[in-house]
Amino acid sequence: xSVRERRDRDREHRKQAILDAAERVYFSKGVDAxxxxxxxxxxxxxxxxxxxxxxxxxxxxxxxxxxxASLEGRFRDAVDPADxxxxxxxxxxxxxxRYAQDHANMFRLLLDSxxxxxxxxxxxVSLGELARASDSLWTVFTDTLQDGIDxxxxxxxxxxxxxxxxxxxxxxxxxxxxGVARGSETRRREGTAYSFERLDFLxxxxxxxxxxxxxxxxxxxPPPAATP
Amino acid sequence: xSVRERRDRDREHRKQAILDAAERVYFSKGVDAxxxxxxxxxxxxxxxxxxxxxxxxxxxxxxxxxxxASLEGRFRDAVDPADxxxxxxxxxxxxxxRYAQDHANMFRLLLDSxxxxxxxxxxxVSLGELARASDSLWTVFTDTLQDGIDxxxxxxxxxxxxxxxxxxxxxxxxxxxxGVARGSETRRREGTAYSFERLDFLxxxxxxxxxxxxxxxxxxxPPPAATP
Amino acid sequence: xSVRERRDRDREHRKQAILDAAERVYFSKGVDAxxxxxxxxxxxxxxxxxxxxxxxxxxxxxxxxxxxASLEGRFRDAVDPADxxxxxxxxxxxxxxRYAQDHANMFRLLLDSxxxxxxxxxxxVSLGELARASDSLWTVFTDTLQDGIDxxxxxxxxxxxxxxxxxxxxxxxxxxxxGVARGSETRRREGTAYSFERLDFLxxxxxxxxxxxxxxxxxxxPPPAATP
Amino acid sequence: xSVRERRDRDREHRKQAILDAAERVYFSKGVDAxxxxxxxxxxxxxxxxxxxxxxxxxxxxxxxxxxxASLEGRFRDAVDPADxxxxxxxxxxxxxxRYAQDHANMFRLLLDSxxxxxxxxxxxVSLGELARASDSLWTVFTDTLQDGIDxxxxxxxxxxxxxxxxxxxxxxxxxxxxGVARGSETRRREGTAYSFERLDFLxxxxxxxxxxxxxxxxxxxPPPAATP
DNA sequence: AATGAATGAGGGTTCATTCAT
DNA sequence: AATGAATGAACCCTCATTCAT
Numbered sequence: 001x002s003v004r005e006r007r008d009r010d011r012e013h014r015k016q017a018i019l020d021a022a023e024r025v026y027f028s029k030g031v032d033a034x035x036x037x038x039x040x041x042x043x044x045x046x047x048x049x050x051x052x053x054x055x056x057x058x059x060x061x062x063x064x065x066x067x068x069a070s071l072e073g074r075f076r077d078a079v080d081p082a083d084x085x086x087x088x089x090x091x092x093x094x095x096x097x098r099y100a101q102d103h104a105n106m107f108r109l110l111l112d113s114x115x116x117x118x119x120x121x122x123x124x125v126s127l128g129e130l131a132r133a134s135d136s137l138w139t140v141f142t143d144t145l146q147d148g149i150d151x152x153x154x155x156x157x158x159x160x161x162x163x164x165x166x167x168x169x170x171x172x173x174x175x176x177x178x179g180v181a182r183g184s185e186t187r188r189r190e191g192t193a194y195s196f197e198r199l200d201f202l203x204x205x206x207x208x209x210x211x212x213x214x215x216x217x218x219x220x221x222p223p224p225a226a227t228p
Numbered sequence: 229x230s231v232r233e234r235r236d237r238d239r240e241h242r243k244q245a246i247l248d249a250a251e252r253v254y255f256s257k258g259v260d261a262x263x264x265x266x267x268x269x270x271x272x273x274x275x276x277x278x279x280x281x282x283x284x285x286x287x288x289x290x291x292x293x294x295x296x297a298s299l300e301g302r303f304r305d306a307v308d309p310a311d312x313x314x315x316x317x318x319x320x321x322x323x324x325x326r327y328a329q330d331h332a333n334m335f336r337l338l339l340d341s342x343x344x345x346x347x348x349x350x351x352x353v354s355l356g357e358l359a360r361a362s363d364s365l366w367t368v369f370t371d372t373l374q375d376g377i378d379x380x381x382x383x384x385x386x387x388x389x390x391x392x393x394x395x396x397x398x399x400x401x402x403x404x405x406x407g408v409a410r411g412s413e414t415r416r417r418e419g420t421a422y423s424f425e426r427l428d429f430l431x432x433x434x435x436x437x438x439x440x441x442x443x444x445x446x447x448x449x450p451p452p453a454a455t456p
Numbered sequence: 457x458s459v460r461e462r463r464d465r466d467r468e469h470r471k472q473a474i475l476d477a478a479e480r481v482y483f484s485k486g487v488d489a490x491x492x493x494x495x496x497x498x499x500x501x502x503x504x505x506x507x508x509x510x511x512x513x514x515x516x517x518x519x520x521x522x523x524x525a526s527l528e529g530r531f532r533d534a535v536d537p538a539d540x541x542x543x544x545x546x547x548x549x550x551x552x553x554r555y556a557q558d559h560a561n562m563f564r565l566l567l568d569s570x571x572x573x574x575x576x577x578x579x580x581v582s583l584g585e586l587a588r589a590s591d592s593l594w595t596v597f598t599d600t601l602q603d604g605i606d607x608x609x610x611x612x613x614x615x616x617x618x619x620x621x622x623x624x625x626x627x628x629x630x631x632x633x634x635g636v637a638r639g640s641e642t643r644r645r646e647g648t649a650y651s652f653e654r655l656d657f658l659x660x661x662x663x664x665x666x667x668x669x670x671x672x673x674x675x676x677x678p679p680p681a682a683t684p
Numbered sequence: 685x686s687v688r689e690r691r692d693r694d695r696e697h698r699k700q701a702i703l704d705a706a707e708r709v710y711f712s713k714g715v716d717a718x719x720x721x722x723x724x725x726x727x728x729x730x731x732x733x734x735x736x737x738x739x740x741x742x743x744x745x746x747x748x749x750x751x752x753a754s755l756e757g758r759f760r761d762a763v764d765p766a767d768x769x770x771x772x773x774x775x776x777x778x779x780x781x782r783y784a785q786d787h788a789n790m791f792r793l794l795l796d797s798x799x800x801x802x803x804x805x806x807x808x809v810s811l812g813e814l815a816r817a818s819d820s821l822w823t824v825f826t827d828t829l830q831d832g833i834d835x836x837x838x839x840x841x842x843x844x845x846x847x848x849x850x851x852x853x854x855x856x857x858x859x860x861x862x863g864v865a866r867g868s869e870t871r872r873r874e875g876t877a878y879s880f881e882r883l884d885f886l887x888x889x890x891x892x893x894x895x896x897x898x899x900x901x902x903x904x905x906p907p908p909a910a911t912p
Numbered sequence: 913a914a915t916g917a918a919t920g921a922g923g924g925t926t927c928a929t930t931c932a933t
Numbered sequence: 934a935a936t937g938a939a940t941g942a943a944c945c946c947t948c949a950t951t952c953a954t
Contacts, residue, residue, distance in 0.1 A: 486802075486803065488803065568799065570860070570863075571796065571799055574714065575714055575715075575716060614891065618888055621858065621861055621885075621888060622854075622858070622888060622891070622892045624857070624861070625854065625857030625858040625860070625861050625892075626850075626853065626854045626857055626892065627857075628857050629852075629853030629854055629855075629856050629857025629858075629860070630849070630850070630853040630857075632798075632853070632857075633849060633852070633853050635798075660846060660849065660850060663842070663850075664850045664853075664854065664896065667895065667896055667899035667900075668892065668895055668896070670899065671895035671898065671899065672895075
């Protein structure tokens with residue numbers, strides 16, 4: 001049994017090492033990176049890749065799953081049961097932004113993931129893992145929101161999952177634009193009228209999330225007379 | 229002179245017909261569609277494509293430009309100078325959502341456009357056209373917002389362009405998730421805990437944009453007499 | 457009849473104009489020039505080319521024929537019946553060298569002609585014209601040499617045609633090397649030990665032809681006493 | 685270490701086998717032979733070619749380099765230090781002619797090489813190898829001539845390299861004409877007045893080289909007593 | 913388990929030639 | 934006669950995947 005476990009652990013180490021290499025390669029070449037690129041970055045033979053991943057698409061998917069898991073870790077670290085739900089939501093939002101900054105390439109991969117998945121012919125197994133990782137990530141978020149609803153802090157007329165999507169989409173949308181802006185900084189050829197790159201996206205994220213958050217709070221009922 | 233004009237018009241018709249074909253092909257095969265695919269969809273020889281577009285990348289870019297232009301048309305139709313700025317913003321938002329529904333494939337193309345541009349080696353000419361189309365689109369939006377700021381209806385502490393980005397990112401982020409959900413409806417293999425596809429994204433868009441809008445309005449109504 | 461003649465002359469003019477264009481294009485692009493290149497240099501439509509030449513190969517062949525004819529003109533101009541054969545031979549040699557200098561591109565074409573002919577699928581008609589032009593050119597040379605042999609000035613143990621080939625090959629070989637050298641001047645990347653380009657090829661031509669010429673002369677038996 | 689050596693040797697064998705195939709293909713199709721032609725002649729897949737040569741141009745260049753090296757081998761075999769320089773020059777000339785006869789297709793390749801190089805976009809590495817092979821070949825020739833000059837056997841007023849070029853051009857020019865003649869034998873459609881193909885080119889080479897050689901010898905025999 | 917040589921199906925692009933106007 | 938849009942057969946090269954060692 002121990003032999004079997006040992007083997008499994010070694011195998012897992014190898015897989016992770018390959019994914020590390022794939023991550024580095026993704027950074028410089030994006031999804032167009034070839035299996036040769038990955039193999040040489042991992043310092044193994046190309047054929048060996050196929051001993052650990054059934055296909056290129058599955059390899060990318062595994063990398064996405066890993067990125068989702070690490071993002072989820074950040075989310076979980078941001079959650080403190082002692083905090084009030086709105087505070088936790090802010091913390092998660094900040095954790096997301098920090099992740100996007102700290103792991104710019106993995107964040108880029110997550111942004112690309114829908115695209116990658118859509119064009120991939122990965123195995124059902126990998127797709128299932130992806131779905132599970134994705135669900136698990138959303139859970140952190142929705143649990144907090146649901147808690148807030150249950151405790152009467154957030155409005156009850158919008159579902160927790162709907163709220164989660166609003167926050168997620170807003171933040172991701174902004175961070176994505178930020179990436180586009182970054183890209184255009186270096187690739188720019190002709191001037192455009194608007195300068196994306198001078199905007200302070202991170203402030204925008206904070207501001208817009210705060211706006212959303214305020215709107216989702218149950219308005220503290222002011223003393224009866226005060227309301228018109 | 230008439231001959232020349234006639235030829236130009238025919239040529240433009242052909243280009244549009246090719247772009248129509250490319251649009252259909254994009255719908256089924258995405259950016260990985262080949263020139264062969266496009267040619268046969270357009271019912272012309274592959275070589276003919278190169279009489280109208282210098283390269284595959286340029287063809288995609290032209291398609292993106294066309295999509296941006298048609299979206300801009302929708303935006304402009306939604307603008308009525310008689311409306312108050314907040315109303316116009318709502319109208320534009322609704323127009324965007326309708327566009328995403330009516331032209332799902334073109335909307336998907338717009339979502340992919342950053343990705344496409346990033347990986348393209350299109351001619352500077354095409355890239356310039358894209359930049360122009362993009363600017364032109366943003367102008368509709370920012371002009372309205374700026375007008376609202378100037379008239380004291382929107383807060384003055386956030387720039388019109390920043391506001392535009394907030395709205396754009398929020399709406400686009402949600403619509404993108406909606407696309408992901410749609411996609412997973414057909415590709416789904418294993419159940420996920422959350423059912424994206426049952427959400428009413430369009431209501432989410434309306435709700436979240438309304439939240440943002442309310443937060444951007446100048447709250448305090450000046451004393452009645454002060455308003456001209 | 458006059459109408460017919462007129463038409464023929466016009467047609468010939470057109471052909472020459474096209475060949476002029478082809479010559480210019482050949483100068484800049486070599487044999488890889490496309491029919492589009494030639495058509496646009498000639499300021500006519502591509503299809504029109506096919507009204508004057510049955511194929512691209514035939515067009516190149518016609519150009520070669522024209523180059524041979526013009527070289528032959530130079531040769532004939534160099535011949536003065538009053539001159540002694542050795543003088544004429546020198547004159548022809550000089551004319552050849554001058555032609556190579558004055559019409560570098562046409563000379564290059566002649567050097568390439570064997571290559572072009574070998575890979576061409578030109579019509580028998582064009583090939584026949586080429587053969588005739590080539591024969592005609594050689595005639596100028598061989599007639600002179602034969603005359604010299606008949607008059608006892610040149611050795612009788614080598615045929616006139618053989619002599620012609622010796623001169624031709626020697627001169628052409630040197631001029632060809634000169635072209636290679638020229639080319640390498642601009643294309644050079646790494647130093648080679650020998651510097652072709654510093655050689656005075658034209659002097660080499662003169663020297664080596666003179667050597668050959670001297671060797672072909674019947675040694676004037678010196679009057680026993682007078683010559684040292 | 686032995687494994688590595690073994691692999692290197694195998695690899696070299698493969699390269700040579702591919703070049704052998706390319707040589708055969710060149711014989712029948714010239715430079716226009718396609719990679720498909722070469723691959724099927726070598727009985728390997730097309731993609732495999734690219735494991736051994738970075739591009740088609742590089743493959744042709746390698747073939748040229750190999751031809752130059754084998755010609756150089758012939759030259760070196762022809763050189764016997766015991767021979768007097770004029771004898772060595774004759775031997776080299778004969779070796780050249782024999783090479784042109786024994787390896788007609790490789791000789792044709794060498795004749796085409798300037799053309800090929802001019803139109804190639806081969807890697808600097810390949811171009812460098814070509815330059816080195818070319819230099820090395822010329823060295824055999826020029827060393828002998830220089831030796832003759834130093835020993836007072838050849839005239840001192842013409843450089844060794846210039847002499848080499850004279851011989852080379854003369855011989856190559858004749859052999860080239862011979863090739864043209866050969867070619868026309870098979871491709872001939874209409875009779876030409878002169879029958880190249882009946883000429884004894886090899887005798888012409890010998891004769892003309894002898895003429896050149898005689899002219900380069902220092903004529904005046906020093907007074908009998910002075911010679912050692 | 914690991915290797916890396918070999919495969920071969922495409923993909924984008926070019927261009928000589930044709931043909932309807 | 935002249936046009937130039939359209940054709941489609943090639944061509945070079947790439948790269949995910951396989952398989953003998």
